[in-house]
Amino acid sequence: MRSLRQGDVLLLPVDSIPSSVMPVPTAQHRGRPCLVVARGERTGHAHTLPADPAITLFSGEEGTSIGFLEVRGDETCLRHEEHRPLPIAAGRYRVIMQRQHDPALARGLAVAD
């Protein structure tokens, strides 16, 4: 199983999910319940997964742009207003948001789409 990418979101397959992370509750986007993987600050667009009991999205440790995803059973799709749907096979993934370099802080910052 290899990594998947949709815009500024990278899904990297992992063997296990740390026990310290917490599930992300279902949210509303464009009037529909879903799991919001990431939301653009400027555009309001979002990378979303269906609100399905077989899908669990975990938030990463506080202050990081990394989360986790577990898809059980059937394949699902990651959706975004500006990208084609990205099929995701069952499995466990690390969810990584794209970051940018800041010469002042000399560390990565989350990218704004």
Place this chain on the structure above:
Amino acid sequence: MPETVARSHSGLFLPLASVEALYRHCHLRPPVVVTAGSAVQFARSVAALARVGEPGLVLTATLIALPCLPIALATFDLTGSNPDATALRGLDIGLVVYVAVMSVALTAWYLARLAMPRRSFSALIAGYASGAASGALAAAVLGGDWRNAVMGAAIGGGLVSLAQVVTALTWSLRQRRAIGQRLGARIALLGSRPIHDVVRSRLDLAARNLPESAPAPPSRPAHRSQPPEERPRVAARIEAEGRRLTGYRWSGIRPLLGSGSNAGDRYSLDRAARQVADPDDLPAVLRAAIALDASVDAVTLLEDVTILLPSGSPLEVVAAPRRGGTRLRSERAAYRDVLAALGNSLLLRRLVDLAWSDRIADRLLARHIVRSEDSVLRQALVQAMGTGRFIAAARLAPVHTDETGALYLVGPARDPLAYVRVEDATPGADGTRAEHWLRVPPHVATAREAVAWTFGVSEQTYSPSMES
């Protein structure tokens, strides 16, 4: 109070019936109503439609150019009919002096009436002087005779003054025709005369003749965001913008009623704090004015044309395009922010303004940014300009390109900034792929390593099997 309203394209209610009623009760023809969407648009509409600027400009330019004709005729007569003469004849000198004195005196008198800003007057004088100098120089070079130079100066100055007048008139005519076409109504091409004095005198008389028991006017509806005490300040801001656009003092924008208006203290908006039980007891002209006043933040009354700024319109007066053309490049948002980040250097601002094209102005800014020694400041400057725009203006070539994108370095080699240009895997609705510029640390060697860094993984790990 019955009120016929229409809804503008912005969703605001327009008191068209009260405008018509106000004009009718003042025994004026019903006007064409021009609705401005913002304070800036209001100022521009008044500048275009009101007959306030051009007569003054035309007369002033004419007065300045007045000595041209007798000077030209005198020198022509001197050189043509009496080639051997060495001085102007008494009659010619007298004529020239008389016309010159008269033109200066008339100009001064008219300027005092108009309160023309020094800038506009300076522009007229500078135009006249440059035309005169060019004419004199051309005549001197061609003919070599001082009389020809005098005649050339007179003709040159006159022609430039004429061109200034034609330019001013052409701008107004174009604006009026465009507004008329947009509204599908007849707009006087020569401009419309302000009639505030007519309306205000009626309102003032109506207010003064009210019996003590007459009801107070209703307060402006509570949902209106514009408080009464703010309205004269709004009017002043609009007038200032109009003055900037036209170069002439405006005095026609005042609230119809209340503080800052000429409708009399007795009928102020302070008194309007109390609700009226039966407004039908009021004179018809006041009723119409109250209805109009309740729905607009500013109104300019012209003969056959009314310009309204509905309540709730944006009031921020931002720099608008200058009369007859675009405003200075350094005042445009695309350049203002970058120049501010560069410290608002006066020299750089003037250079940007004088640049032949936006491309050259961008190149000028990009060169300044690239030379910046401090990478933190350089990054802020690039961000202010927009990375893609900056890279194109600086004409930088990528240091590495592969299937993931292109890597660029900006600035001195010892402390560069690095950017990777990537494209969306999914084309947009127009078939093109959106371009993104990502800041990466300058130690990355390849575009792939740069993209991998943005996801916090190594170049070897970054190999998505599918992208969308």
